[in-house]
Amino acid sequence: MVNVLDGMNVSQERGSKTYNGYVMLLVLLAVTVLAFLWMSTSFPPGPEKASKIYFVFKLVASLTGFLVVATGFFMIQPNQTAVITLFGAYSGTERTEGLRWVWPWMMRKKISARAHNVHSEKVKINDLRGNPIEIACNTVWRVRDTAQAAFDVDDYKEFVNIQIEAGLRTVGARHPYDDMSEEDATTLRGSADVVNRELQEELNERLKVAGIVVDEAGLTHLAYAPEIAGAMLRRQQADAVIAARKKVVIGAVGMVEDALAKLSADGVVDLDDERRAAMVSNLMVVLCGDREAHPVVNAGTLYQ
Structure with a gap:
């Protein structure tokens, strides 16, 4: 298989610089208190127009500081990550779970690390x-x-x-x-x-x-597939029968060889080639037959 990584730039994960969100909550509280105290102070003496401009300046500065801190919070759950980018450039990945804070102009994209x-x-x-x-x-x-x-x-x-x-x-x-x-x-x-x-x-x-x-x-x-399922089922059955028959025949041949060797070694009976072939034929029929064999008792000699 061709390696799909060849000829392309491969990114690599690295840690990011974020801050503890609970500490930044205290910072947000401090900014809010300072902004409230600053807004409640009296205006410096001067023309009425200058006083209005100074009030607007304090209001804008206070809101800006509050929004900068307030919009940097994000939450990471267990087995969750956040990919941090700065103006399109990869800055790092945050894996520390809990409340985190980063500068609001840095984008966060959450990716689950769960299975x-x-x-x-x-x-x-x-x-x-x-x-x-x-x-x-x-x-x-x-x-x-x-x-x-x-x-x-x-x-x-x-x-x-x-x-x-x-x-x-x-x-x-x-x-x-x-x-x-x-x-x-x-x-x-x-x-x-x-x-x-x-x-x-x-x-x-x-x-x-x-x-x-x-x-x-x-x-x-x-x-x-449905269009060949019936035919393949019959083929499987035929293959299974053939494989089973092959095993039975191989096993039967081994058993016949062992039986003849045992009879010859023990001197039970001496058979010529014709009687040996007849015994092999009878044993193969008994061992390989589908139905139970019915023995016939021979009351005469072996050659009758």
């Missing part, structure tokens, strides 16, 4: 053998680097949803839905741990450009 749970829609894809299947997954992700999430992608939540679908299609096309011919083959239906691990690695590779890490990913829905 997000996304259940994807069912998508139709072709597996490794070209069979159309329906597949869906559940993904648990969180923001690791807030600077990348805020500045390296346009909308990191929409980016996550699109990449989940793309990663699901990529992983689903790597393996067949099922494979009865090989027991150790990696399949979507029979190798859930392997497929889930591949899906998590694929999504982490795709989402690291946005500073996002996937903690868990797993398939929640897997089925053949």
Whole structure:
């Protein structure tokens, strides 16, 4: 897979310089008291017009000081961050929870660092053998680097949803839905741990450009597409019967070999090639038959 980080500037999160909001509340209270005392003082002697201008000046200065302090407060909840920018330039990320204060001309964009749970829609894809299947997954992700999430992608939540679908299609096309011919083959239906691990690695590779890490990913829905579901069910049943028959025959051959070797080693009976072949045939019928065998008692000799 091509690295999406090549050829682009990658942002990196760093701490920001903010102030304790509770201390700034005391500062706001002090500014309010000082402004009230200043406004209540008498005007200096002089013309009436100058007194009005001085009053307006004190009012504007008091309101400006109050607004500068009052508009700098912001709240950060647990597992929440605030990306601070100054006139468009990244200033840092604040992760300290509680009441914080920053200069009012610095912009704050809050980004949650909590785990997000996304259940994807069912998508139709072709597996490794070209069979159309329906597949869906559940993904648990969180923001690791807030600077990348805020500045390296346009909308990191929409980016996550699109990449989940793309990663699901990529992983689903790597393996067949099922494979009865090989027991150790990696399949979507029979190798859930392997497929889930591949899906998590694929999504982490795709989402690291946005500073996002996937903690868990797993398939929640897997089925053949409706138009071939009936035919594939019959194929699965046939494959299962063939695989079961193969096991039965291999086991029966081993049991017949052990029985003949035991009879020969213990000297119970000596059989020529023709009688040995007949015994092998009878034992294979008994061991491989679908129904219970009905023995026939031979009252004569072995050759009758």
